[in-house]
Amino acid sequence: MPRAITIHQPGGPEVMQWEEVTVADPGPGEVRLRQTVVGLNYIDVYQRMGKYPLDLPGVIGMEGTGVVEALGSGVDTVSVGDRVGYVMGPPGAYAEVRNYPAQRLIPLPDDIADEQAAAMMLKGLTAAYLSRRTFVVEAGQTVLFHAAAGGVGLIICQWLKQLGATVIGTVGSDDKAAIAAAHGCDHTIVYTRENFSERVMDLTDGQGVSVVYDGVGATTYEGSLACLARFGMYVSFGAASGAPPPVPVSALAAKALYLTRPGLAPHTATRELTLDIANALFDAVRGGVQVEINQRYALSDAVSAHRALESRSTTGSTILTV
Template identity: 60%
Template sequence: MTHAIRIERAGGPDELRWTDVEVGAPAEGEVRLAQTAVGLNFIDVYHRTGLYPLELPTGLGLEAAARVEAVGPGVTDLKEGDRVAYASAPIGAYAEARLMPADRLVKLPEQIDDSTAAAMMLQGMTVQYLIRRTYRVKAGETVLLHAAAGGVGLIACQWLKELGATVIGTVGSDQKAELAKAHGCDHPIVYTRENFVERVKEITDGAGVPVVYDSVGKDTWDGSLDCLAPLGLMVSFGNASGPVPPVNLGVLSAKGSLFVTRPTLMTYIAKRADLVASANELFEVVRSGAVKIEVNQSYPLAEAAQAHRDLEARKTTGSTILTV
């Protein structure tokens, strides 16, 4: 018998239950994992609340580092004892042990420890697809990044600086502004007292930016569009403040023939080759020291509810892990 976090119905953090579960032997193409650290991400909140509906009852979590305990028939590239990590479906990372499709796992380099891996896979591969594929940022460009002091934000600030970009980032406090600046954000904007649209216009001499990366959603949508240069791209990849309302396409025309996309990591890594390429590029920038993963909070897995409360209250910075 082992343990996992389960939910019986959508709702608040109190719906998270520490439950006894049975984990059987791996089937064709599967491995059994003994998990060591689990990543906490805002998508977990969306799943828990029902914003992204799941079939209930269910586990939670999409990201973890683990050791292979057993391999099922047909699995040839993994063996017992291998250190691996993942950031993809099926849901259920909040667990001491679990079964996982082998083709969703990547082997961890020796230089990257389990806590770092659990903290970086989903957020780091999210940054990779955002700045290398959705909009391929080039040296000399200026970009706007919301939530610059969060887990995705701190990784993105560092990676963007490595690419030679100028980073404008919104944050909620002076402390978070200092944190973002220390990680490569050239122009942190404290949105609680500064109008970020006006500041972006000032910083860019009225030109606006070619791309906005927005994980906040409803509260920043209109302002983000106003920060874009003509033909600019609005990348809406999260809903921390709530879902974006229905979009009037005429607004995009009036504001300069703008483009909008709503990407997800799961689409970008659906193919095994894309998953491996994304993970390898992430491993390289971390191993080189260009990107440092900040694990600023750690909670026992059994206390996942408190971790969710702190995440939703914006008490966290950088990355958070749940320890097994």
């Protein structure tokens, strides 16, 4: 029988167990995937902790690559033997074998390896919609990205630089500052010891930035609003340090700010939307954006991978090999 990382109750990394699971034949519109690589993402932590509740017992995980092994009825967009990847959709990526909706699959081009795809799709499609849809970054703008040496961070900072922006990245340590600087950041701020908001105002001659991309949340939202330029946009897209508190609408008035809380699910709600941003990502990679796989774990050792991610000791992307 195939195995999967299963959780029976929400909690810390230790609730994840490597267990045999039964996988039914694929239903209508589904395929059965034999998985090769699973991408580690912060959303996996939220699922494991119960912040995004799952039916239990259940399998977490929102990103993987693999080979199509069997087709359910009505599937005509992929064939048995195809190499594919996916993001979002029903949870359940932490598995050797799983069923998945065929319409959501992303065919993998020959020049994109499985490991590279699993390391970049969820993070890179996020980078794609943040920079090309949520706030369309233009050459000459100055932008702030929090946790710049992280998974989304290393991809998007290179991409923002390609777009001609001046990129300011916050990081938790000097080592991470060096990594972020080598991946697109013009300026880095170690926000665990520096007041990032004041540094941003200094770096921008008191003007502030056009957009703040904030996946850190509780510890960064207040300073982020303070260092936005007039008419700037605060993009709250994650909560690695905890959720930001509710923001009163009146807090936006003094600088006529915009605030949004985007997610990858609506940006991958249709096959057309998904393939559109996937192609933008593949083109960005072909244009020079590097995907750094800085940590590798066996899927069966997902516990160690989660401990590393939550303790802020990872940089770039982490993959779980099946």
